[in-house]
Amino acid sequence: MRKPLELYIHIPFCERKCGYCDFLSGPAPMNIQRRYAEQMIKEIACQSKHYPGYRVVSVFLGGGTPSLLEPGQILDIMKAVRGNFRLEVDAEVTMEMNPGTVTMEKLQACRESGINRVSIGLQSADDKELKTLGRVHTYDEFLKTYQRARQAGFANVSVDLMSALPGQTLSSWKATLKRVTMLKPEHISAYSLMIEEGTPFYSRYHGHPELLPDEEEERKMYYLTKQYLHSHGFERYEISNYARPGFECRHNTGYWTGVEYLGLGLGASSYIHGFRFRNEADLEVYCGIEMEGADADDRLHKEIVRLTEKERMEEFMFLGLRMTRGVSGTEFEKRFGVTLGDVYGKVLDKLVKNGLVILEEPYVRLSDFGVDISNYVLSEFLL
């Protein structure tokens, strides 16, 4: 039986960098984008040689804004994936899109290339909030993109939203949820805005909590999200992710449950055979790497770390507990040969007593309060 593998393909380009974004991405001229796509195809061909015993169960084209790629580039990249890896027939193949970057022609190319799920970055249905975020589109433009995706035949569409935005209120957030649920997407990601160091938002808002919704308001938005989406047919399956039954994102679920994944492209992270590593993160250097030859990997892969048994247990817990269903004690014992109680008995006792986790044999999961302060709870699982 071949082992499951997930592919993450990073497209680091966008029209304009948003004020809150700290991902490895930015605008770049057409010729660089072309060179990058060509290099990506070479990397796929060269890396695939290491994975003869694997079957690819999901592919995720993330960014940046992958929908900036030209139709021909999308077709070429997916052709390379198909030609070099064994892609499962029912694999989930997702592409992230930004409103205003997709034409009908492009969407058809996506369909043709085998992409069967799109994730559209809306963030807010309020144009004022979109402007504050530094987004390049309006709500209307999102609507057009969404409808085009449906017309092109995409039956699995996800929408990304953000709460706790500067100037956002509980009622404007509710309006966003209402507008989006009316469209009946299959999946919604609803994140709280995080002020990340090194972003323009950091210099603007760090140390100015009065410009952002306060903690109480933010939590109210979070609870409203859960309750509102539930009443509209979406269940929370991860801290910030909601889906109609059967439409949970398989790719992300893989991350939380320890499925092996290979990251392709600039700065992409991988988890293979107990090793974590990261691709070269300098665009210039990445594009110049010779992808042929036995030492191509040395040039490409950085920060290679072998996880110890202890670290694998830690990750199993702090990643798995992000899932609403929690982690399974049976699965833990199967993987590590010791019981959850042997390793985390004391921690679990304390957390259960404090009402932060709930035990329902064989599952352990976070309570609602546990989710609110999940960093505190999850840090307890570091050994």
Added chain:
Amino acid sequence: MPIIDQNRIRNFCIIAHIDHGKSTLADRIIEMTGLLTSREMQSQVLDNMDLERERGITIKAQAVRTVYKAKNGEEYIFNLIDTPGHVDFNYEVSRSLAACDGAILVVDAAQGIEAQTLANVYLALDHDLDVFPVLNKIDLPSAEPDRVAAEIEDVIGLEAADAPRISAKTGLNVEEVLEAIVEKIPAPSGNAAAPLKALIFDSLYDSYKGVIIFCRIKEGTVKKGTTIRMMATGAEEEVVEVGYFGAGQFIPCEELSAGMVGYITASIKNVKDTAVGDTITDKFNPCSEPLPGYKKVTSMVYCGLYPADGAKYNDLRDALEKLQLNDASLFFEPETSIALGFGFRCGFLGLLHLEIIQERLEREYNLDLVTTAPGVVYRVHKKSGDMIELTNPSNLPDPSEIEFMEEPIVTAEIMVTTEFVGAIMTLCQERRGVYLGMEYIETTRALLKYELPLNEIIYDFFDALKSRSRGYASFDYEIKGYEQSELVKLDILINKEEVDALSFIVHASSAYERGRKMCEKLKEEIPRHLFEIPIQAAVGGKIIARETVKAMRKDVLAKCYGGDISRKKKLLEKQKEGKKRMRQVGNVEIPQKAFMSVLKLDEE
């Protein structure tokens, strides 16, 4: 080695306000008397502890002997005795001065006389030393040597018209200082045939030689085989070696006789036996009476030192014992705190001494420490007639048993430019100062005299002084004695539990203010928990201030970009690291640095 003619010896020290160039001048003197080549010179030969170099102050007295060929063609032996430059070490300074016959007063030609300049000059004159002034830093554009020379004559009354005008940094005119040492500092006197009488001005523990005593021979002669007796401590031992101080090394010689400065080793195991200020005599031919001025060193400031990791208790004890080998003024005894576990109550000469010991424990012995708020020694007079010297607030008897309490008072001299006099007087009043008087040094500067309670100045008085005078005020003090005072114990309750390590003694009039600030500070320091935490300040069971640490509401990483697990883990690790540096009191975790909060109450 021939007996040295007393007329060819000059024993002296250099006195100066901090940063006026004492160590630099010492370096130049050593360099120019030629015992060391420039290559051998470390930047500042006398200060050989790292810590001293970083802080720019001299902690322990040290000495160096050099040979100078004067313009008159004769060779002179210079014994330069270094003195500590901080009020914490006033007694050590006085013993170093007593080992000298004269002193060079270094004054910064740009800054003029400062508080320590005056205090040191008066101390030197008290010891009958001949003092001559030197104007330093004349290469600075802001130097005003004429004005400062006039100031020295007016304020101190020392002849300064022909004072050498030098730059110790560049070496300019330093040879004038060397000639002045020969001419203006008297040669020592004393009868080499009389019974031995030598002054201990420092000592040092060496793992091979045992204690090395630094001394000045006042009368008589000491050599290998002499059985010496320390007149105050009573310790007796046979001399193994005598010698003098090369730059950074000990050079053995045949004998030390009256007028000389040098060292003695005698297989002594503990510096406690060789107290600074004690008199050494010959057991079999003793002198009739000891030298005047010996005082038993007493600790002025106490605090609790606890290992951050309880398992390191024995390591901390070993480290304190090792430090004590070289520092008789360091006191410690075991104590136990409910909040902090097992540790030590330690006594110090002052706050600087405390900080130095704390830093050495952390740096040289790799110990992570929790320090409780420093306090002074209070005298508690009980109704039963007993008197307790209180060094740990937790040991304060029940108020019903107390007749009255006393606290130590100092006499302080503060020198400040006239524009800040008002601000400094306000500061002194806030610190319960009693105004004694004010003198004008010149039209723009004044010398303020106050009596202040020691516990009001040990933490941050110096910093407050500097900030309220834009750095221009200078300060010196000496202990006056004990006075009755209205003192109370301020307790801190966290989540309704009294935290013994946070209690401190405070004057009744400032209890409310201190309690309020303490609660505010702790509110900042204590992280949010799963539950709400009241922080209260109480005097005698009555709550006088309260703050609340709100319960944790939200701490969640919303977006966790799938592939990049290491970033997520770093965040969790940081969180876990934070928890480690906490002390569990009841079910509240208190960060270690919170126990020092009381020190920072006036920081704004």
